[in-house]
Amino acid sequence: MQDFEGRVAVITGGASGLGLAMARRFAREGMRIVLGDVQRDALDGAVASFEEAGVPVLGVACDVSRQPDVDALRDAAVARFGAVHVLCNNAGVAPGGLVWENTLEDWQWCLGVNVYGVIHGLRSFVPFLLQQAEPAHIVNTASVAGLLSPPGMGIYCVSKHAVVTMTECLHHDLAAKTDKVRASVLCPAYVPTGIADSERNRPDALSNPAREKSADEVAREEALRHAVHSGRITAEQVADMVFDAIRDERFYVITHPKIKGAIETRMQDILLERSPTDTSRPQPRTQT
Numbered sequence: 708m709q710d711f712e713g714r715v716a717v718i719t720g721g722a723s724g725l726g727l728a729m730a731r732r733f734a735r736e737g738m739r740i741v742l743g744d745v746q747r748d749a750l751d752g753a754v755a756s757f758e759e760a761g762v763p764v765l766g767v768a769c770d771v772s773r774q775p776d777v778d779a780l781r782d783a784a785v786a787r788f789g790a791v792h793v794l795c796n797n798a799g800v801a802p803g804g805l806v807w808e809n810t811l812e813d814w815q816w817c818l819g820v821n822v823y824g825v826i827h828g829l830r831s832f833v834p835f836l837l838q839q840a841e842p843a844h845i846v847n848t849a850s851v852a853g854l855l856s857p858p859g860m861g862i863y864c865v866s867k868h869a870v871v872t873m874t875e876c877l878h879h880d881l882a883a884k885t886d887k888v889r890a891s892v893l894c895p896a897y898v899p900t901g902i903a904d905s906e907r908n909r910p911d912a913l914s915n916p917a918r919e920k921s922a923d924e925v926a927r928e929e930a931l932r933h934a935v936h937s938g939r940i941t942a943e944q945v946a947d948m949v950f951d952a953i954r955d956e957r958f959y960v961i962t963h964p965k966i967k968g969a970i971e972t973r974m975q976d977i978l979l980e981r982s983p984t985d986t987s988r989p990q991p992r993t994q995t
């Protein structure tokens with residue numbers, strides 16, 4: 708995609724963090740903005756900030772884990788602006804824990820938002836984009852957790868690995884049908900946003916029974932919060948990288964290049980059929 712002025716960007720999870728930063732970056736290019744988000748107060752605040760800046764904007768309350776909500780997001784975007792050119796399937800949540808200790812509700816919540824949210828986005832929007840037959844780009848937000856398998860975050864890794872492979876398959880499927888619609892997969896490491904507090908948007912129907920957390924769980928949550936808030940690359944920098952990838956038609960957006968050593972180690976583990984290396988720990992310089 709080369710022309711952005713007046714085009715339309717739809718961003719799920721657009722009321723906070725990476726999604727809001729992408730929306731602001733696209734608005735700087737003169738794009739019209741549609742934000743879909745489940746958190747009403749944050750959504751209203753984000754919409755008001757665009758309106759104050761004179762940016763054409765629409766906010767749609769939307770739970771991406773529900774197909775009808777995502778269909779309604781598409782319909783609202785088309786009704787208001789007549790077209791869609793950039794779709795960012797970005798809404799996400801990040802429960803942690805040991806894989807056998809996570810509850811079914813943990814799995815349903817995380818996979819519902821992180822995986823089904825993207826599935827719903829593709830099912831709603833891709834047929835429309837193909838029919839529209841104008842240059843368009845889909846950005847699915849995965850994570851480096853979609854390229855690695857660190858301990859203590861199995862659910863999140865499962866969800867993000869799914870988004871990586873779904874987007875790789877999407878890339879091939881689109882290529883077989885059109886030269887107008889492209890895709891990218893966004894794989895950030897830690898970036899300071901609200902992600903460590905994603906329980907704030909967990910639906911009551913998928914809440915866990917109240918209980919005292921173990922010292923291990925508290926330590927893991929603290930470590931995640933510390934890692935997220937210590938991230939040196941900002942949401943605005945990530946948004947710049949996303950915009951560049953759309954303009955340059957680049958598929959993989961790996962925002963923290965230093966992580967590539969860990970990705971290579973995992974790939975080597977697979978190719979050499981050795982046990983998985985814990986890449987979250989410092990690695991010796993030479994692998995045997």
Ligand SMILES: NC(=O)c1ccc[n+]([C@@H]2O[C@H](COP(=O)([O-])OP(=O)(O)OC[C@H]3O[C@@H](n4cnc5c(N)ncnc54)[C@H](O)[C@@H]3O)[C@@H](O)[C@H]2O)c1
Nearest residue numbers: 720723724725745746770771798799850897898900901902
């Ligand atoms: N921040 C990081 O370190 C990091 C790293 C890698 C990947 N990511 C991914 O980036 C994406 C954006 O997260 P963020 O870091 O900006 O966090 P964030 O919490 O600041 O933003 C996430 C947004 O998604 C919304 N959301 C949550 N559940 C939703 C639902 N069911 N339907 C619609 N919207 C919903 C939230 O209300 C929020 O506005 C997520 O997919 C996350 O997994 C974040």
